Amino acid sequence: MRSLLTSKAVRRALRPVAELIDQRIERQVRRAVRDERSATPDVSLEAVQRELQTLRNRQRPLELLFDGTGRGMARMPSATHLNQLIDELAAVTGDRDDAERTAAQAFRLLIALEALGVGRIAGGTMNIVGKLSAVPLLDPPNDDMLEIGTLYGMFGAALIRMMERAGRDPRLTIVDPLAGTQLQPGTTMSDDASGTPVREAAVRTNLSLAGAAGAATRIQQGFSEDPEVRALVSDRSYGVIIVDGDHSAAGVAADLEWAEKIVAPGGIVVLDDFGHPKWPGIKEAFDKHMTTDTRFTFLGSVAHSGYLRASS
Numbered sequence: 001m002r003s004l005l006t007s008k009a010v011r012r013a014l015r016p017v018a019e020l021i022d023q024r025i026e027r028q029v030r031r032a033v034r035d036e037r038s039a040t041p042d043v044s045l046e047a048v049q050r051e052l053q054t055l056r057n058r059q060r061p062l063e064l065l066f067d068g069t070g071r072g073m074a075r076m077p078s079a080t081h082l083n084q085l086i087d088e089l090a091a092v093t094g095d096r097d098d099a100e101r102t103a104a105q106a107f108r109l110l111i112a113l114e115a116l117g118v119g120r121i122a123g124g125t126m127n128i129v130g131k132l133s134a135v136p137l138l139d140p141p142n143d144d145m146l147e148i149g150t151l152y153g154m155f156g157a158a159l160i161r162m163m164e165r166a167g168r169d170p171r172l173t174i175v176d177p178l179a180g181t182q183l184q185p186g187t188t189m190s191d192d193a194s195g196t197p198v199r200e201a202a203v204r205t206n207l208s209l210a211g212a213a214g215a216a217t218r219i220q221q222g223f224s225e226d227p228e229v230r231a232l233v234s235d236r237s238y239g240v241i242i243v244d245g246d247h248s249a250a251g252v253a254a255d256l257e258w259a260e261k262i263v264a265p266g267g268i269v270v271l272d273d274f275g276h277p278k279w280p281g282i283k284e285a286f287d288k289h290m291t292t293d294t295r296f297t298f299l300g301s302v303a304h305s306g307y308l309r310a311s312s
Contacts, residue, residue, distance in 0.1 A: 065111065071120040072193030075111060085126045085303055091302040092307055093137040105165065106132035109158050117206045119152030119196040122244075123272070130303035131270060132158055136166035137247070138299070138307065140239035141266035143170045148224045148255055149245035149272075150176045152196065153203030156217065157210040159242075164213065172217040173233050175224050175245070178203065225254045237264035242270035249281035249288075256289045260296070265312035269296065275305030282306075 003205055042259075066076040077085075082103070088098035106129045114120055121128050135256045143163065147156050156172050163170040200219060207214035222229035224245050238283050241263055252271070259269050271286060273279045286306060290298065296308040 032233050050198040051203040065115070066192070070194055071114060073124055075114070075125050076109075077125050081126050083269040088300070089130065089133055089137065092134060092302055095137065098137055099133065102137055102162070103129055106158070106162060109161055113154050113158055113206070113209060116209055117154045117155060117157070118153065118202040119156065119192065119194045119198070119206070121153045121154045123155075124303070126303040127272070127294060128155065128158075131155070131272070131305050132162045134302050134305070134307060135159060135268060135270065136162050136168065136242055136267050138309070140268045141264050142237070142239035143168050144172045144173070144236050144238045144264070145170055145236045145240040145242070146175070146262070147231065147242045147244065148175050149242075150174045150203060151198060152194075153206040153217075153219075154209075155242075156203075157206050157214050159240075160207075160210040160213045160217075172207075172213070173238075174203070174217060174219045175205075175222065175229055175233060176219070177223055178219075178221050185287055189254055224258065225251070230258060234262050235266070236262075238262055239264050239269065241269045242272065243269060247273060247282055249284045252282050252285035253289060254283060256296075260294065260310075263310045264296070265309045265310060269308040269310065271306040271308070273304055274301050276304045 064306045065256050066074060068074045080137075083267060086103055090096035092116075093099060107125070109132065110121060110125065110128055145156075145159065145163075150156055153174065156174055160172055178198055192198065193290065200221065203219060207217050218233070220229055220233050224230070241259045241261065243252065245251060245255060256269075263269055271282055274286065275281055275283055290296070295310045297311065298305040299309055301307065
């Protein structure tokens with residue numbers, strides 16, 4: 001059965017659930033045809049087709065839970081992608097059972113927050129699930145977290161929830177220009193797929209979904225390379241730093257230099273979109289930084305996010 005949606009990417013992402021639904025539809029249609037023919041031997045093909053169309057129409061609401069409408073990317077990964085993610089998580093964190101459980105929880109949380117929140121979470125499904133899973137599994141040394149680049153604050157809310165599930169007491173600080181749309185040097189960013197402007201009110205709404213810890217989040221509007229912004233949030237050593245702001249080589253290099261100074265001993269630094277072909281500057285900045293007298297050890301990558309741990 002062909003999907004009701006026309007996007008090739010969405011059809012590919014939804015294929016597993018669509019195939020399952022198709023199987024159920026086919027069984028119901030065969031049963032309906034058998035029952036109808038038993039009662040009325042000359043049942044028409046038209047009647048069977050109407051029944052089939054009715055069953056197909058029931059698929060559309062399910063698709064709306066997982067397709068890319070209103071967020072740009074579909075949220076139905078294949079079994080292959082899920083297994084690859086779990087393998088990568090296990091390699092970085094050292095525990096496959098915990099990786100599988102945590103990834104399942106993170107995926108359900110992603111779907112729930114995008115259903116309830118304002119805007120969306122930036123990134124592909126496996127990338128988001130990987131970050132939400134890896135950070136608590138890597139057991140950061142303290143619960144202070146810095147997110148450089150947040151978009152709508154929904155990822156921050158999700159990370160708070162995942163840390164709380166691990167028995168932690170997360171305290172989040174966000175740095176973002178909150179300029180009305182997503183910003184990246186050298187690119188022209190169109191209106192967001194969600195249709196929601198990027199502003200602090202939207203971020204606060206989404207953080208409220210994470211309860212008291214979300215409401216207590218510090219938000220510093222501005223750019224991470226701004227000395228005044230840095231001074232305002234460099235009042236503590238962070239157990240977790242998410243680098244997801246300026247994706248240029250210069251921007252990532254500046255954020256890594258700053259992270260060296262403010263990450264706690266044993267702290268985790270996450271480089272988003274690490275190794276992604278669309279953003280070569282991230283890997284370029286990382287490679288150059290790792291030739292310096294750095295505190296960081298590279299732990300590995302999971303779904304285009306790189307993980308570093310700081311020494312003392």
